[in-house]
Amino acid sequence: VVEDELVAAIAQLTHRKDSRVTVGIGDDAAAWQPSRSHRSVITTDALVENVHFSLEWMSREDAGWRAMAANASDVAAMGARPRLTTIAFGVPPGARSHDILEWYRGMDACARTYGLEIAGGDLTRAPVWTIAITAIGEVRPSNLKLRSGARPGDVLAVTGAVGASRAGLFHLRGEIELDEPDRSGAIRAHRRPVARVEEGLWLAASANVHAMMDCSDGISTDVARLALASKAGAVIDTVPVDASAAAAAQQLGEDATAFALAGGEDFELIVSVAPRAFEHLSNRFQKKFGRPLFRLGTVQADERVVVVKQGREEPLERSGWDHFG
Amino acid sequence: VVEDELVAAIAQLTHRKDSRVTVGIGDDAAAWQPSRSHRSVITTDALVENVHFSLEWMSREDAGWRAMAANASDVAAMGARPRLTTIAFGVPPGARSHDILEWYRGMDACARTYGLEIAGGDLTRAPVWTIAITAIGEVRPSNLKLRSGARPGDVLAVTGAVGASRAGLFHLRGEIELDEPDRSGAIRAHRRPVARVEEGLWLAASANVHAMMDCSDGISTDVARLALASKAGAVIDTVPVDASAAAAAQQLGEDATAFALAGGEDFELIVSVAPRAFEHLSNRFQKKFGRPLFRLGTVQADERVVVVKQGREEPLERSGWDHFG
Numbered sequence: 001v002v003e004d005e006l007v008a009a010i011a012q013l014t015h016r017k018d019s020r021v022t023v024g025i026g027d028d029a030a031a032w033q034p035s036r037s038h039r040s041v042i043t044t045d046a047l048v049e050n051v052h053f054s055l056e057w058m059s060r061e062d063a064g065w066r067a068m069a070a071n072a073s074d075v076a077a078m079g080a081r082p083r084l085t086t087i088a089f090g091v092p093p094g095a096r097s098h099d100i101l102e103w104y105r106g107m108d109a110c111a112r113t114y115g116l117e118i119a120g121g122d123l124t125r126a127p128v129w130t131i132a133i134t135a136i137g138e139v140r141p142s143n144l145k146l147r148s149g150a151r152p153g154d155v156l157a158v159t160g161a162v163g164a165s166r167a168g169l170f171h172l173r174g175e176i177e178l179d180e181p182d183r184s185g186a187i188r189a190h191r192r193p194v195a196r197v198e199e200g201l202w203l204a205a206s207a208n209v210h211a212m213m214d215c216s217d218g219i220s221t222d223v224a225r226l227a228l229a230s231k232a233g234a235v236i237d238t239v240p241v242d243a244s245a246a247a248a249a250q251q252l253g254e255d256a257t258a259f260a261l262a263g264g265e266d267f268e269l270i271v272s273v274a275p276r277a278f279e280h281l282s283n284r285f286q287k288k289f290g291r292p293l294f295r296l297g298t299v300q301a302d303e304r305v306v307v308v309k310q311g312r313e314e315p316l317e318r319s320g321w322d323h324f325g
Numbered sequence: 326v327v328e329d330e331l332v333a334a335i336a337q338l339t340h341r342k343d344s345r346v347t348v349g350i351g352d353d354a355a356a357w358q359p360s361r362s363h364r365s366v367i368t369t370d371a372l373v374e375n376v377h378f379s380l381e382w383m384s385r386e387d388a389g390w391r392a393m394a395a396n397a398s399d400v401a402a403m404g405a406r407p408r409l410t411t412i413a414f415g416v417p418p419g420a421r422s423h424d425i426l427e428w429y430r431g432m433d434a435c436a437r438t439y440g441l442e443i444a445g446g447d448l449t450r451a452p453v454w455t456i457a458i459t460a461i462g463e464v465r466p467s468n469l470k471l472r473s474g475a476r477p478g479d480v481l482a483v484t485g486a487v488g489a490s491r492a493g494l495f496h497l498r499g500e501i502e503l504d505e506p507d508r509s510g511a512i513r514a515h516r517r518p519v520a521r522v523e524e525g526l527w528l529a530a531s532a533n534v535h536a537m538m539d540c541s542d543g544i545s546t547d548v549a550r551l552a553l554a555s556k557a558g559a560v561i562d563t564v565p566v567d568a569s570a571a572a573a574a575q576q577l578g579e580d581a582t583a584f585a586l587a588g589g590e591d592f593e594l595i596v597s598v599a600p601r602a603f604e605h606l607s608n609r610f611q612k613k614f615g616r617p618l619f620r621l622g623t624v625q626a627d628e629r630v631v632v633v634k635q636g637r638e639e640p641l642e643r644s645g646w647d648h649f650g
Contacts, residue, residue, distance in 0.1 A: 009426060014433045014443040030411070030444035040365075044447050044459060046413035051450045086355070088371035088413065088457035101334060108339045118339040119355035122369050122457070125376045132413035132447070132457030134369060 004225075029078045029137070031144055039144055041137045043074035049092070049128035057172040060099060062191040063129070064106025066265075070216060071135035072114035072195035073267040077214035079145040079204025080137030082197060085116045087133050090126025103131070114197045143204040145212035150230035150272035152301040154210055157278070157293045159199045159285075160268040162219055163245025163260030164189035176251040178244060186244035189266065196269045199289060203269065208277035215268045220261040220316050222270060223296070224305045230272070233300045236261075236316065237308040240294035261307070261316075272299055329550075354403045354462070356469055364469055366462045368399035374417070374453035382497040385424060387516035388454070389431025391590075395541060396460035397439035397520035398592040402539035404470040404529025405462030407522060410441045412458050415451025428456070439522045468529040470537035475555035475597035477626040479535055482603070482618045484524045484610075485593040487544055488570025488585030489514035501576040503569060511569035514591065521594045524614060528594065533602035540593045545586040545641050547595060548621070549630045555597070558625045561586075561641065562633040565619035586632070586641075597624055 029043035047053060047067045055063065068085070075082045087107060091100055100123075111118055116135055150156075168190030171178045178186055196214070203209045211230060215222045219239065227234045241249075241260040249259035271293070273281055278295070285293040297308075306313040354368035372378060372392045380388065393410070400407045412432060416425055425448075436443055441460055475481075493515030496503045503511055521539070528534045536555060540547045544564065552559045566574075566585040574584035596618070598606055603620075610618040622633075631638040 005422075009422065010429050010446075010448075013426060013429050014436075016442055030409075042409065042411055042444055042459075042461070044411040044413045044445060044457075046415060046447045046449045046451075046455075046457065048415055048449055048451045048455070084355075084367065086367055086369040086459055088369045088459075090371060090373055090455065097330075097334065101338060104335050104338050111339075117341055119367060120369060121335075122371045123335075124371045124373055126371075126373045126455065127452040130371075130373070130415065130451065130455055130457075132369070132371065132455075134367075134411055134413075134459040136367070136461075 029074050029080070031078065039139050039141050041075055041078045041080045041139060041144070042134060043071055044132060044134045045070045045074060046130070046132040048130050055129070057169060058191045060102040061106035064103040064131070065110040065192050067131045067133055068107045068110035068116070069193050069195045069267060070265070071133045072110065072116060072197055073214040073216065075135050075137035076195055076197040076200030077145070077212055077269055078137065078139060079143045079200055079212060080139035081201060082114045082116045082135060082137045084119045084136040085111055085133055086119055087121035087131065089121060089123050090130030091123065092126060092128050103129070107133070114195055139204065145204050145209060147211055147213045147226045147229035149211035150226055150232055150299045151210055152232055152299050153275050154272040154299040155275050155278040156223065156234060156236070156296040156299060157271050157273055157282070158215065158219070158240060158268045158296050159196050159293060160266070160291065161240040161242040161294065162215065162266045162268055163248070163263040164242040165193060165265045166259065166263030167242065167244040167248035170248050170252070176248050178247055182244035182247050186248070189242070189244070193265055193267050195267050200269055202285070202288060203271055206277070206281060208274040208281060209271050210274065211272040213270050215266055215270050216264060218262050218264045219270070219296070224316060226270060226272065227299070227303070227305050230299065231303070233303040234297055234305045235300055235308060235313065236297040236306070238295050238297065270296070354399050354405070356403065364464050364466050366400055366403045366405045366464060367459065368396055369457060369459045370395045370399065371455070371457040373455050380454070382494065383516045385427040386431035389428040389456070390435040390517050392456045392458055393432045393435035393441070394518050394520045394592060395590070396458045397435065397441060397522055398539045398541065400460050400462035401520055401522040401525030402470070402537055402594055403462065403464060404468045404525055404537060405464035406526060407439045407441045407460055407462045409444045409461040410436055410458055411444055412446035412456065414446060414448050415455030416448065417451060417453050432458070439520055464529065470529050470534060472536055472538045472551045472554035474536035475551055475557055475624045476535055477557055477624050478600050479597040479624040480600050480603040481548065481559060481561070481621040481624060482596050482598055482607070483540065483544070483565060483593050483621050484521050484618060485591070485616065486565040486567040486619065487540065487591045487593055488573070488588040489567040490518060490590045491584065491588030492567065492569040492573035495573050495577070501573050503572055507569035507572050511573070514569070518590055518592050520592050525594055527610070527613060528596055531602070531606060533599040533606060534596050535599065536597040538595050540591055540595050541589060543587050543589045544595070544621070549641060551595060551597065552624070552628070552630050555624065556628070558628040559622055559630045560625055560633060560638065561622040561631070563620050563622065595621070
């Protein structure tokens with residue numbers, strides 16, 4: 001993937017021998033050590049109008065929520081508690097103060113929901129709406145979860161069914177026509193995605209969770225990233241497909257699993273769990289959050305990433321979002 | 326100023342009663358308390374092509390340096406030591422990996438100079454080059470310097486002569502023709518501005534420095550902001566004008582002081598100093614940094630901000646940069 005290669009080149013260029021950063025470029029967030037007893041994590045996510053979102057399909061308030069949710073999700077994916085956020089905000093020509101404050105209402109509502117305090121920012125002119133949010137979280141050193149910790153034999157799992165956000169976008173674009181209750185759920189998933197902050201904190205407290213990341217670019221892309229970071233491979237044998245995504249796929253004449261695998265921005269967390277602990281963890285997760293920790297597959301030593309279709313292994317196409325593909 | 330009003334509205338909207346942030350929106354950076362023994366500060370600065378800079382007048386490497394320097398300067402203006410940075414980077418259509426890495430070379434060189442480690446970021450497509458940098462610094466609680474600490478009677482001072490960056494821009498645009506040595510200095514000031522990090526740390530250690538901020542939008546705008554934050558006024562009686570700015574003003578048939586007052590992005594630090602301590606502090610500053618701490622004027626209780634011209638007080642026009650003016 002072009003983006004991943006570029007990130008690797010940047011990581012090499014900016015590498016420090018005497019680094020104070022315990023986790024650097026390439027994870028959901030970077031971590032550093034402000035004091036002996038805890039770690040801080042930091043993440044930055046930029047959204048650009050007509051690249052990441054269109055105001056045809058959502059209000060400015062929704063778009064603000066989404067932008068903030070992406071950052072809360074990245075913090076949660078490290079096992080950290082969201083704390084602070086700053087917003088660099090680019091405003092297109094002709095926008096009024098009222099329009100700008102609508103964005104901030106959405107960002108603020110989301111920030112409050114996930115415990116992030118808006119600590120500052122920068123306002124500037126830009127050709128289109130451009131929002132770069134940085135979020136900081138805090139985590140006990142033993143709870144910090146990276147992408148790179150997956151071990152062969154681990155069970156891969158995900159905190160919720162995927163594909164709803166993509167189904168919502170297809171509906172909003174008029175490419176499909178979803179019925180209730182799928183319609184409301186899918187539209188909401190697209191406009192007001194949920195970051196799995198409580199789930200992330202809960203999973204981070206378990207030593208049997210070896211790796212964690214959020215699913216922002218689609219299961220197919222993100223499982224491949226987790227496998228690569230862990231110098232391992234993966235077999236995906238089950239994909240929990242949201243009902244709205246299954247309905248969308250049917251209308252499009254596509255395979256439901258393929259549709260859901262390619263759906264980005266569901267913000268579910270992907271975890272790699274010690275195999276003996278999985279069933280017990282999943283049961284406790286179900287009790288706590290009212291839905292199972294869905295099995296996706298397993299981590300394998302062989303570095304290929306494959307998906308099992310009708311009993312046959314096929315190489316996984318990275319069909320998710322690549323910003324530079 | 327429209328921008329300042331908008332920032333106030335945003336600050337009100339996002340205000341928290343139970344804030345963990347000890348300094349919020351409206352200073353050079355926000356501060357929070359990760360542990361009892363120290364404060365962290367965080368700042369975000371966005372630069373957009375053709376709004377804040379043009380690649381006609383500088384290389385991508387220079388523009389990268391400038392973007393990072395603005396953030397280092399904001400951290401320094403709080404009295405903090407720069408530590409970490411993240412970069413949200415928007416890449417226009419047609420840009421090659423090579424172009425992107427040129428930006429990172431400039432940002433990295435500047436980050437290394439000022440002790441900032443690049444901890445992460447986000448790459449995305451955008452209509453034009455768009456760079457949002459967040460920087461984090463650390464400071465002992467007693468050294469944290471705000472804009473709001475200026476007291477009537479204080480001496481206002483600045484860490485260097487101003488106007489060189491503006492003179493460099495006018496020269497590069499072909500509106501004036503500077504001779505050496507002004508030319509090289511002014512071009513360098515525009516392309517590779519210096520953040521006063523060591524000066525900031527040194528000044529922060531003095532309890533006689535009551536307030537500090539960096540001069541990024543021009544002395545006229547920024548002194549007015551410092552005065553407003555301190556619920557005070559200011560009389561500016563002397564402006565240390567860089568030789569290149571004086572030469573530029575002469576060619577333009579303008580007043581040198583007015584030209585320099587309006588010049589943004591010199592990144593000198595403005596300080597408000599206890600009057601009895603000023604001479605001694607300035608002498609020590611001179612010994613340490615090889616140039617004086619230049620006097621600008623005084624803080625007054627009366628909330629007007631005036632500049633003394635030929636013995637007469639005139640209200641200060643905020644001629645500096647207003648992103649929404």
